[in-house]
Amino acid sequence: MIEELEQHYGYLFEEELLHEINQVGTFKEVPEGYRLMDIGEYIKSMPLLVSGVIKILREDDNGDELLLYFLERGDTCAMTLNCCVGTKKSEIRAIAETPAKLIMxxxxxxxxxxxxxxxxxxxxxxxxxxRLKEMLETIDTIAFMKMDERLLKHLRDKAMVKNDEVITTTHQEIAHDLHTSRVVISRLLKTLENEGKIELGRNSIKVIDL
Known part of the structure; x- marks a missing residue:
């Protein structure tokens, strides 16, 4: 684990701190779709992301989800930090967007x-x-962007964090992330394809207009 720490956090932390993290931290490797944290859970550890992408979601009273932001290599989650300091239950859900390696x-x-x-x-x-800046950007997107603009931004963000112009996902998964219906997403995806901004495949989307 010390090698991963030095490689991804060595430029940030003192050597003494790296060794302390190595002593008390737990290395964790999770597959895509793995739920790292759920709403209502007490948080016993905070993640340092070594590789992969984690998406952070909120949930409304009806159980519908809204994507807040993505965590990438070298990141940690501000919402997790807030719950850690206050010894409160988690207010977010964290799911592996890709296979990921973390130090807890x-x-x-x-x-x-x-x-x-x-x-x-x-x-x-x-x-x-x-993370605050990203959440404010999410609020601005919801408040000021039309749904087709939100959708294209979402696809671009996913392509960028995965470093791949081809996204493997379903219309229903996108609808969950954007807090809307699958029918709306399917219609808007077809419109974006007709405009030459994306190419639709079977459970995949190629983002042309990056």
Missing amino acids: VPVQKMEEWMRKYHSWRNFILQSYHA
Whole structure:
């Protein structure tokens, strides 16, 4: 695990902190679709993402989901940090968008390292800032963009985080992420294809207009 830490977090953390993470952290490898965290659970550890992509979702009273943001390599989740500090139940759902490797750090170390390591404190504060910015962007997208614009942005974001112009997904999965119906998504996807911005395949979408 120390090799993964040095490779992906060595430029951020002091060597002493890297060794502490190696001692107390737990390495975890999960497949695509794996549910890492669910709404209502108490959080016992926070993730440091080594590889892969994790999507963070919220849920309304009817059980419908809304995608908040993606986590990529080198990221952690601000919503997780918030629950860790306040010893509260999780308000988000975290699902592996791709196969992923993570290092799970016990929450008890959070405040200790905030006091002990300048690099850890900076990392946590920058993570809060980055995730807040992404959530504000999500709010702006919902408030100010038409659904076809939201859909194209969503497809571009997925292609970028996966580093692949071809996305493997279903219309229903996209509808869940964007909090709308499959019928609406299917109609808008066909429109985007007719405009030459995407190519539709069987459970796949190629994003041409990146």
